[in-house]
Amino acid sequence: MEGKTPGFDIGAGQIPGELHLAAGQEAAAVGVCHHLRDYDTVTAPHRLHHIAIAKGVDLNRMTAEIFGRETGLCSGKGGHMHIFDMDVGFAASEIMTEGCPPAVGAALTAKKRNEDNVAVAYIGEGALDQGAFLESLNFASVHDLPVVFVVEDNDWAISMPKDRITAPRDGSKRADGFDMTGDRVDHDDVVAVYEAAGEAVGRARDGNGPTLLEVQVHRRMCHFMGDPQTYRSKGDQTAHRKRDSIERLAEDLRAFDIGDEELEALRDRGPRSCQGGDRVGPKNNRSPSRRLLTRTCSPTHPRE
Amino acid sequence: MAVPADLDRTMTMSGAMVEVIATEMRADEEMFYMGEDVADCDGIFDSTEGLREEFGRDRIMDVPISETAYIGAAVSAAQEGMRPIAELMFVDFFGVSMDQIYNQMAKNTYMSGASVSVPMVLTAAVGGTYNDAAQHSQALYGTFAHLPGMKVVVPSTAYDAKGLMHNAIRDDDPVVYLFHKRLMGIGWLPAPDGPKTGVPEESYTIPFGSADVKREGADVTVVTLGLHVHRALEAAEDGVDVEVIDLRSLVPFDEETVLESVRKTGKLVVVDEDYRSFGVTGEVISRIVENGLGDLDSVERVAVPDVPIPYSRPMENEIVPDSDDIIDSIHNTNS
The missing domain is CATH 3.40.50.920 (Rossmann fold)
Structure with missing residues (x-):
């Protein structure tokens, strides 16, 4: 197994567990979530932080959660793969496509309450073959629900390229079998995603049913931090790095006479919205708090 | 026994369960019931007898044969504040939907640091004694009870079924309500005498954890x-x-x-x-x-x-x- 050794011990670092970074997938998050409101629901899979940021999740408390602190969004019990921020309608499940049924449920709730809320379920292209996704497409279509399924196609299901495990190549064609609108944005362009998502979210919000939207993104980094990517050619890694949607957007903006200074100012605004490690709360105590063994149930009491 | 002796109104277990569901649904428009064959068929095991007639197909919902999809939908509807009941026709079918049950329904409250609640009831028919073989006859009580995050309830009489069902619906956390087919009082699956008991007309709860x-x-x-x-x-x-x-x-x-x-x-x-x-x-x-x-x-x-x-x-x-x-x-x- 030479060469498969991770770059570091993922059980020993400051961030516990296998962290999945989302660099290269920003367009899918921003392009879609820009159309959403706080009360719209988003469910996300294990590679989720770009989506969480785009949906408006509390960054300080998310950071604290990533570090496993009790000040985190989930009191350190959920971790970076299971982020919940109900103030902005964000929930995540690490199990492939199992966020789709809950998104369908949020859409069903909106329909029952006659509200114009929309639900968005994000999955990766590696999950196109999972039952929960296919069941959810049918359920959403037959009940005409306000939900958008967003497939982030980064070409890789850990080590397996899409064309080796999934047919058809264009995942949005899954929609055809469910009498649903399907669409695919085939390049890493946040503006193109924004336009396609505008159609899809608008369709849902207007009560005209669900959409399946596949968005081509790319995986700039490894599957999880420390993954040596022995399965992936250097050429592929280099090609992916050339597809940065942030650079593409910068080019587009320059074409509109936005100067480097303004672009730098925009870039600086991002990091400042999160206060960083010092503000995320104290490091974990050696002895976990009493809350470790509680709250499998709600803190509220049953209705009488 | 906890049943008052002087009750002259006797009911089957399914009748008692249905009465509770109807009572709670009248009081709370946010309640609905999802399952396979629960609307026009009244539930294979009479678990929704007559409910579609009163509440219509929007609230007594027949669903696609997609346990993962509709149980997961119930999880999220509950998180949004609704009060769904999802029926798994046979408990034996849990295998095709277990992720939504044990990884979502049962864990979301804990994993979220208790920032979400999942006030739903998952009902399922259990048990054998009628030769339905290996994939339709299991009890699986221990399987659900083993996994943390859900309450597990098993009534044995109509009186208990009513009090436990009121409590299950009103609970703010997921409750798995396992009813034994042989006890329901179904025409084609005769029950022993025991489960048909006196049942008060008024609502009452039986707290969980009270044997x-x-x-x-x-x-x-x-x-x-x-x-x-x-x-x-x-x-x-x-x-x-x-x-x-x-x-x-x-x-x-x-x-x-x-x-x-x-x-x-x-x-x-x-x-x-x-x-x-x-x-x-x-x-x-x-x-x-x-x-x-x-x-x-x-x-x-x-x-x-x-x-x-x-x-x-x-x-x-x-x-x-x-x-x-x-x-x-x-x-x-x-x-």
Whole structure:
């Protein structure tokens, strides 16, 4: 197994567990979530932080959660793969496509309450073959629900390229079998995603049913931090790095006479919205708090 | 027994459950019921009899045969503040939807640091005794009770079914409500006499974690649940003074009632329709050994041996515990 050794011990670092970074997938998050409101629901899979940021999740408390602190969004019990921020309608499940049924449920709730809320379920292209996704497409279509399924196609299901495990190549064609609108944005362009998502979210919000939207993104980094990517050619890694949607957007903006200074100012605004490690709360105590063994149930009491 | 003796209105267990669901649905427009064949068919096991007529197909919803999709939809609707009941037609079908049950429904409250609640009821038909074979006859009580984050309820009478169902619907956390097919009072699957009981018209709750002494006795404690409450009561007529405890809920588990009984009798027989190993019988005995070892003189357990439920009638009858098996174990505690 030479060469498969991770770059570091993922059980020993400051961030516990296998962290999945989302660099290269920003367009899918921003392009879609820009159309959403706080009360719209988003469910996300294990590679989720770009989506969480785009949906408006509390960054300080998310950071604290990533570090496993009790000040985190989930009191350190959920971790970076299971982020919940109900103030902005964000929930995540690490199990492939199992966020789709809950998104369908949020859409069903909106329909029952006659509200114009929309639900968005994000999955990766590696999950196109999972039952929960296919069941959810049918359920959403037959009940005409306000939900958008967003497939982030980064070409890789850990080590397996899409064309080796999934047919058809264009995942949005899954929609055809469910009498649903399907669409695919085939390049890493946040503006193109924004336009396609505008159609899809608008369709849902207007009560005209669900959409399946596949968005081509790319995986700039490894599957999880420390993954040596022995399965992936250097050429592929280099090609992916050339597809940065942030650079593409910068080019587009320059074409509109936005100067480097303004672009730098925009870039600086991002990091400042999160206060960083010092503000995320104290490091974990050696002895976990009493809350470790509680709250499998709600803190509220049953209705009488 | 907890049932008031003077009740002249008797009901089947399914009738009592349906009455509760209707009462709660009238009071709360945010309640709805999802399942396969629950609308026009009234539920295969009469679990929704007449409800579609009153509430319509929007609130008594037939769903695609997609347990993952609709149970997951119920999880999220509950998180949004609605009060869904999702019916898994046979508990044996949990395999195709278990992720939504144990990774989402049961864990979201804990994983989110209690920032979400999942106030839903998952109902499912359990049990054998009618030759439906290995994939339609299991109890699986222990499977659900083993996994943290969900309450697990098993009624054995109409009276209990009503109080437990009110409590299940009003609970702010996920409740798995397992009803035994043989107890429902279905025309094509006749129930024994026991589950049809008097049921008050007014609403009442039975708190979870309150086991019920269905028969008081001084010599041997028999702890059981579901159908086997009735088989244990039948066995108790064999001459030994048996105390029969109906657990009614596994999660939470009423340890105190069992301990108190064992302090009196010193003899414990645990009876379960689930598999023998790593299940309810082992857990009950373990709790009593941990906290009441000094009171225990003798222990027996009666359960399904560790094989799938066979189809043939004599074969199934052989492995599902009956009153004779319970009588034998009661006698064994005295030998």
